[in-house]
Amino acid sequence: MAHARDLLRLARPLDWLKGFFVLMPLPFAVASGAHLDPLPFALGLLGFSLLSSAVYVFNDLRDVEFDRMHPEKRERPLAARRVAPRLAGLECALLLGLGLALVTASARLAALEIALVYLSLNALYSMGGKHVPMLDVFLLAAGFVLRVLLGCALIGASPSNWLLLCSSALALLLALAKRRADLVQGLGPGHRPSLEGYSQEFLDQAMAVMAAMAILAYALYAMDSQVLRPGREFAGVPLVTFGVLEVLRVARVEAPRGFQMSRFLRSPALGLCVVGWLLATLWSLGTL
Structure with missing residues (x-):
């Protein structure tokens, strides 16, 4: 039976540190007159973080056989067979649903659009884009840039x-x-x-x-x-x-x-x- 620790590790909460890119434009935007409303911003940031966790779980499901050949990734919960694929799929669906709900609750349409673009690009990456030289690198990089755009969208600022x-x-x-x-x-x-x-x-x-x-x-x-x-x-x-x-x-x-x-x-x-x-x-x- 999967332990809660393995399910948490599968979601990779430490990777939420990439959310720094969401915060990057804030000091400049606020100084330019943009209004920072803490609650919608927090909802959007948390929702996007949960969506990123859903993406990680989905990618691990797709990559489980490749990960078993990797010196470090073979210790991941799915690759090490500590979490069943069906349970991982359920976790992915829950993270996806909750993440979209929180981004929607931020009441920022642009933020929701960015979240949907993020999910689409990561689906492209997981479904084969990661096997194409240069396309894989650009798809990885796009996730960071979309975080910057999300930060701007959540406070209504132009990047x-x-x-x-x-x-x-x-x-x-x-x-x-x-x-x-x-x-x-x-x-x-x-x-x-x-x-x-x-x-x-x-x-x-x-x-x-x-x-x-x-x-x-x-x-x-x-x-x-x-x-x-x-x-x-x-x-x-x-x-x-x-x-x-x-x-x-x-x-x-x-x-x-x-x-x-x-x-x-x-x-x-x-x-x-x-x-x-x-x-x-x-x-x-x-x-x-």
């Missing part, structure tokens, strides 16, 4: 083009780092068919391009911003640079141990970087 460019580049960097780790770990096409279309050299070059784009886009965003105080615009740029370089460092130096996105997102170095960026941003906005 900045520079912020979208920065978050897109950062999301692609994370997705490429994940694929690079798969390649370096020696996982062949038998586990991840899309790896046949990648080389380590290509992934290193693509990651360098995305890293440079993310830093430059954020710097240009700070320069172009109408809400940051004069003389304080670039306070957050060093923190963004640190965070991007930390992704590159982990991907290149710690690749043999695997680049687990959820593990990286809760690393102490990144946590300090995020706190530092938030403080620098609030100071730049004149809030501190």
Whole structure:
């Protein structure tokens, strides 16, 4: 019989840390005059997190045989046969229903539309998109960018083009780092068919391009911003640079141990970087 701990692990609540991307546009949007209503925002954020858990369960159901060949993923509840597929399917349906109900309760139509696009793209990923080189990376990255758009939708703000460019580049960097780790770990096409279309050299070059784009886009965003105080615009740029370089460092130096996105997102170095960026941003906005 499945334990509650295994069912919880199947939902991957630690991956809810990706919700940071939902919070990314908030300081700038509120400073621009957008109204933050805590209850609808919390409902939308929690609902989207539950939808992401439903996606993880669905993907594990689809990937169970592949996961049993993976050195780490074989310990997942489904792959390790600690949770029956029928029970996992029920959990997926419950998470999906509750998540959609909460996003709908936020009374933000744009947020519901974003949630439906997120589910559609992840269905495409799970049903075969993850086996197509480059398409798999773009579908992974889209989930992060949709979180940024969700944050804007929940407070009725229009996303900045520079912020979208920065978050897109950062999301692609994370997705490429994940694929690079798969390649370096020696996982062949038998586990991840899309790896046949990648080389380590290509992934290193693509990651360098995305890293440079993310830093430059954020710097240009700070320069172009109408809400940051004069003389304080670039306070957050060093923190963004640190965070991007930390992704590159982990991907290149710690690749043999695997680049687990959820593990990286809760690393102490990144946590300090995020706190530092938030403080620098609030100071730049004149809030501190």
